[in-house]
Amino acid sequence: xxYTGLRIHPAIGIARVGNSEEYYLGPESLAGMPLDGQxxxxxxxxxxxTEGTAIASTELRDASGKLKRQAARFRIYQYAxxxxxxxxxxxxxxxxxxxxxAIGSMVDGKVVKDIVWTVHLANKKANSWEGGDGxxxxxxxxxxxxxxxxxxxxxxxxxxTPADPLRLKLLVIDAGPRTVQASRQSxxxxxxxxxxxxxxxxxGAVRSLPDYPVSFPxxxxxxxxxxxxxxxxASLGAITTETNGRLLVLGGYGKACGFDAQGNxxxxxxxxxxxxxxxxxxxxxxxxxxxxxxxxDGTARSVEGSAWVVSxxxxxxxxxxxxxxxxxxxxxxxxxxxxLRPAVYADGSYQTGYRSNFSTDVQPILRAASLQRWTxxxxxxxxxxxxxxxxxxxxxxxxxxxxxxxxxxxxxxxSLRPQMPLSLGDAGSSLLTLTRAQYFFMDQWAHGQYVAxxxxxxxxxxxxxxxxxxxxxxxxxxxxxxEMGFIVRDPGLYRQAWRRHDAGGPFRINAQHLDYLAAVRxxxxxxxxxxxxxxxxxxxxxxxxxxxxxWHTDYNSCATHLPDPNPGGTVLNNQQAIDAATxxxxxxxxxxxxxxxxxxxxxxxxxxxxVVANGGELTTPRYSVRGKGTRADGVPSATPENAEIxxxxxxxxxxxxxxxxxxxxxxxxxxxxxxxxxxKAGEKAICKDYYLEVESLFDSDESNLVEYWRNxxxxxVYRPKPQPKPKP
Amino acid sequence: xxxxxxxxxxxxxxxxxxxxxxxKVKLSNPDSTGVQRLYLxxxxxxxxxxxQIQVAxxxxxxxxxxxxxxxxxxxxxxxxxGREGEYVQSAPHPMPPDGPMPQEGIDIFDQWIRxxxxx
Numbered sequence: 001x002x003y004t005g006l007r008i009h010p011a012i013g014i015a016r017v018g019n020s021e022e023y024y025l026g027p028e029s030l031a032g033m034p035l036d037g038q039x040x041x042x043x044x045x046x047x048x049x050t051e052g053t054a055i056a057s058t059e060l061r062d063a064s065g066k067l068k069r070q071a072a073r074f075r076i077y078q079y080a081x082x083x084x085x086x087x088x089x090x091x092x093x094x095x096x097x098x099x100x101x102a103i104g105s106m107v108d109g110k111v112v113k114d115i116v117w118t119v120h121l122a123n124k125k126a127n128s129w130e131g132g133d134g135x136x137x138x139x140x141x142x143x144x145x146x147x148x149x150x151x152x153x154x155x156x157x158x159x160x161t162p163a164d165p166l167r168l169k170l171l172v173i174d175a176g177p178r179t180v181q182a183s184r185q186s187x188x189x190x191x192x193x194x195x196x197x198x199x200x201x202x203x204g205a206v207r208s209l210p211d212y213p214v215s216f217p218x219x220x221x222x223x224x225x226x227x228x229x230x231x232x233x234a235s236l237g238a239i240t241t242e243t244n245g246r247l248l249v250l251g252g253y254g255k256a257c258g259f260d261a262q263g264n265x266x267x268x269x270x271x272x273x274x275x276x277x278x279x280x281x282x283x284x285x286x287x288x289x290x291x292x293x294x295x296x297d298g299t300a301r302s303v304e305g306s307a308w309v310v311s312x313x314x315x316x317x318x319x320x321x322x323x324x325x326x327x328x329x330x331x332x333x334x335x336x337x338x339x340l341r342p343a344v345y346a347d348g349s350y351q352t353g354y355r356s357n358f359s360t361d362v363q364p365i366l367r368a369a370s371l372q373r374w375t376x377x378x379x380x381x382x383x384x385x386x387x388x389x390x391x392x393x394x395x396x397x398x399x400x401x402x403x404x405x406x407x408x409x410x411x412x413x414x415s416l417r418p419q420m421p422l423s424l425g426d427a428g429s430s431l432l433t434l435t436r437a438q439y440f441f442m443d444q445w446a447h448g449q450y451v452a453x454x455x456x457x458x459x460x461x462x463x464x465x466x467x468x469x470x471x472x473x474x475x476x477x478x479x480x481x482x483e484m485g486f487i488v489r490d491p492g493l494y495r496q497a498w499r500r501h502d503a504g505g506p507f508r509i510n511a512q513h514l515d516y517l518a519a520v521r522x523x524x525x526x527x528x529x530x531x532x533x534x535x536x537x538x539x540x541x542x543x544x545x546x547x548x549x550x551w552h553t554d555y556n557s558c559a560t561h562l563p564d565p566n567p568g569g570t571v572l573n574n575q576q577a578i579d580a581a582t583x584x585x586x587x588x589x590x591x592x593x594x595x596x597x598x599x600x601x602x603x604x605x606x607x608x609x610x611v612v613a614n615g616g617e618l619t620t621p622r623y624s625v626r627g628k629g630t631r632a633d634g635v636p637s638a639t640p641e642n643a644e645i646x647x648x649x650x651x652x653x654x655x656x657x658x659x660x661x662x663x664x665x666x667x668x669x670x671x672x673x674x675x676x677x678x679x680k681a682g683e684k685a686i687c688k689d690y691y692l693e694v695e696s697l698f699d700s701d702e703s704n705l706v707e708y709w710r711n712x713x714x715x716x717v718y719r720p721k722p723q724p725k726p727k728p
Numbered sequence: 729x730x731x732x733x734x735x736x737x738x739x740x741x742x743x744x745x746x747x748x749x750x751x752k753v754k755l756s757n758p759d760s761t762g763v764q765r766l767y768l769x770x771x772x773x774x775x776x777x778x779x780q781i782q783v784a785x786x787x788x789x790x791x792x793x794x795x796x797x798x799x800x801x802x803x804x805x806x807x808x809x810g811r812e813g814e815y816v817q818s819a820p821h822p823m824p825p826d827g828p829m830p831q832e833g834i835d836i837f838d839q840w841i842r843x844x845x846x847x
Contacts, residue, residue, distance in 0.1 A: 582769040716741035718830040
C-alpha cells in the first residue's frame with residue numbers, strides 16, 4: 001500500500017551564536033566547493049527571506065557592528081514510497097520523488113493548512129562529565145570525572161551522578177519546549193519570560209505549559225548590564241518561521257556566566273582550563289525539532305522524521321572546508337555500523353569493487369586541503385602543491401598520492417616524509433587522519449577505481465541538506481570539537497531501526513519521547529539523559545554537553561599546539577631537555593607545533609585591508625585572534641622546569657588570559673571568498689580565488705608576527721607588521 | 729641588548745624552523761677541507777658557518793633590480809675588509825628562500841657575532 005513518508009531536513013541542523021539580535025541563515029551549500037556557473041564557492045550564509053541568496057561581507061554584522069547569529073533552517077519533505085514497511089536504502093536520490101511540504105502543499109490528497117513546529121533547547125554542559133579526551137573514558141563501563149563535582153545531594157541514591165536531583169536543578173539550563181504555528185509568523189523566545197508550549201499529539205493544537213520547570217542560571221547583580229558577555233544567561237535563542245512554513249532556530253548570544261557554590265550568579269568565577277571550567281555556564285544548546293502538519297480538513301499528522309538542532313560557536317570561516325568534517329565522521333559511522341551503503345561497506349570491510357565517485361568522495365578532500373592555506377600559514381612550496389590538489393581533475397593524478405596520506409590506523413610517530421593532513425589529531429592521537437571511509441575512497445581513486453562524477457551517489461534535496469549542513473562543521477579532532485564531539489561516532493546516538501520507510505530515514509538522533517503534560521512545577525523535567533556507549537534515548541542538551549565549557553576558552557586556546565601525545569614523549573621546560581630534543585641526533589622528541597582546527601578556527605588569515613594596501617597581492621598573514629592581550633612574547637611563564645615545555649611560541653594567536661576571549665570573541669573577523677567581499681569605492685577587484693578576512697573589529701594588531709610552518713616550540717616570537725592605515 | 733647574547737638564549741630560536749630543511753644542505757667551509765652539513769640547531773655548526781649564514785640572511789638587504797637599499801645603513805652587513813660604507817650587496821642564496829627573516833632576528837644574529845658568538 002502506498003505510503004507517504006514525512007521527514008524534516010536537515011536531520012541535524014546547526015545554529016550559531018552571535019551577539020546581535022539579527023541573524024542570517026546557515027549555509028546550504030558545501031563550503032569551498034565549486035558552484036555551477038559561479039565564481040563564488042559554496043558555504044556562505046544565506047540572506048533571510050530568500051531561498052539561497054548568499055550574503056555579502058557587509059551582512060555578517062548588524063548596523064551597530066554586532067555579530068549576527070546564524071539561524072538553522074528546517075523544512076519538511078514528503079516521499080512517495082510503495083509501502084510503509086518497505087526497505088529503505090541510501091541515498092534515495094530521485095527514488096521517493098521527494099517534494100517539499102509547505103503551507104498549501106498537498107499531502108495524500110489533503111491541503112496543508114499549517115505547520116506546527118516544536119523545538120526544545122537545553123544546555124547540560126555543567127551537569128556533564130569532563131570532556132576533551134574523547135570516547136576512551138567511557139569505555140568498559142567507566143565514566144570520566146563529573147564537572148562541578150561539589151554539587152550534589154549526599155543523601156540521594158543518584159549522588160555524584162548526573163541524575164543527582166540538586167545537580168539537575170542547579171546545573172541544567174532548560175528553557176523547555178516552544179511551539180510555533182507557521183501561519184502566525186510569530187517568534188518564540190527560549191527565555192524565562194516566554195511560557196513553554198507544545199503541540200497536542202492528536203490535533204496539533206498549541207498548548208501552553210505554565211507548570212513546565214523552566215530553569216536558567218540564578219540571580220544576577222542588580223543593575224548589571226544584561227548584554228555584557230559575562231552577564232547572567234537569560235536566553236538560549238528563539239524560533240520563528242518563514243512565510244512558506246519552514247522553521248528557523250536561532251541560537252543564543254554567546255554569553256558565558258559564572259556561578260558560586262550555591263549556584264547563584266558570580267562575577268568572580270575563575271576560568272582555569274581550556275575545556276572544563278567548573279562554576280560556568282554558556283548559552284549554546286541543543287534539542288529535538290518536531291513538526292505536525294495541520295490539514296484543511298481539520299486532521300493533523302506528525303512528521304515521523306524528526307530532526308535535532310545544535311547551537312554552537314560562530315563560523316569564522318564558513319567557506320573553508322574541513323579536511324575531515326562532521327559529515328565524514330557521521331557517514332563513516334553509518335557505513336560501518338549502520339549498514340548505510342552495503343555497496344561501499346559490508347561484512348566488516350570496505351568493498352574493493354566499489355568505485356569512488358570523484359566529485360563526492362574524493363574532490364571534497366582535495367579541495368579542503370587546498371583551502372587550508374587561508375586559515376593557517378603554510379610554506380610556499382606546500383601552498384603550491386595544495387593548489388594543484390584543489391584543481392585536480394579525476395584523471396589528473398600522476399603520482400602515488402597515498403604515500404603522502406597518513407593511514408587512519410597510524411596516528412602516532414611522524415613519518416620521514418610529510419604526511420597529510422598536517423594538523424593535530426583526535427583525542428589520544430598525535431596527528432589527524434582521514435576517516436577510514438575517506439581513506440578508502442582516496443585509495444580507490446589512486447588505484448583507478450573511480451567514476452569521474454557523482455556516480456551512484458545522487459542525493460535528493462533533503463538528503464543533500466543532511467550532508468551539506470554537517471559537511472560545513474568540524475570533524476576528525478574531537479578534543480572536544482566545536483559543533484558536536486566524539487558522540488557522532490557512537491551508533492547508540494541514532495535511531496537504529498532506520499531501514500523501514502516509516503522510520504524517518506537515516507541520521508536521526510534517538511530522541512527520547514518527552515511527555516510534556518507530565519511536567520511538574522519546580523521539579524526538573526530532564527534527567528541524566530544519554531551516556532556514550534550505553535545506549536539510551538537522547539534528551540535536549542545531551543548532544544552539546546560533551547563540548548567545552550564555556551566554548552570560548554577552548555576556541556581561544558585552539559590555535560597551535562604540540563601534538564598530544566607528543567611523538568617521542570614530553571619535552572620538559574628546561575634548556576637541557578630542549579637541547580636533547582633538538583640535538584644533531586635528537587632524542588626523537590617532537591618540538592613542531594601544528595594547527596588544531598584551522599578551517600573551523602582560523603589561526604592565521606590574510607586580511608582584506610592588508611591585501612588592498614598591498615595592491616591586491618597577498619602579504620604576511622595575521623593571527624585571526626589578535627586583540628590587546630594576545631601578545632605571547634614577553635609574557636612571563638610560571639611553568640616549572642620539570643613540567644612540560646612552555647615557551648612563547650606555544651601561545652601565539654590567542655588571548656593569554658582566557659577571560660579576555662569572553663569579552664572579545666565577537667570582534668574576530670570572518671574569512672570569506674573575495675567574491676563575497678563588498679568593495680569600497682575605488683578599491684580594485686581582488687583575485688576571485690582569494691579567501692580573506694573581513695569585518696574584524698580589532699583595529700590594531702596586538703599579537704605576533706605570523707611565520708609559516710614549520711613552527712616549533714622554541715621559535716623566536718616577533719612583533720607583527722603594522723596594520724595599514726585606514727583610508728580617509 | 730644589555731647583556732651579551734648567547735646561542736642558547738637568543739639564536740637557537742631564530743633558526744629552529746629551518747633546521748630540518750637546512751641539515752640536508754652541505755656547505756663549503758673555508759676553515760676546513762671539503763664540505764660539511766649545516767646544523768642550525770648546533771652551536772658549533774652555526775659558529776663555523778656564521779659568515780655564510782650572515783651573508784644569506786642579509787641577502788634581501790639590497791634591491792638590485794631597483795638599485796636601492798631596503799634597510800638602514802646600521803642594519804647592513806659590512807663587506808669583509810671593506811671601508812666605511814661598503815656593504816655586502818648580494819648573496820648567492822638569500823635565506824630563507826621565501827623571503828627575509830624579520831629584521832629583529834637578523835639584528836640579533838649580527839649582535840651575537842659582534843658579542844663573540846657565545847654558546
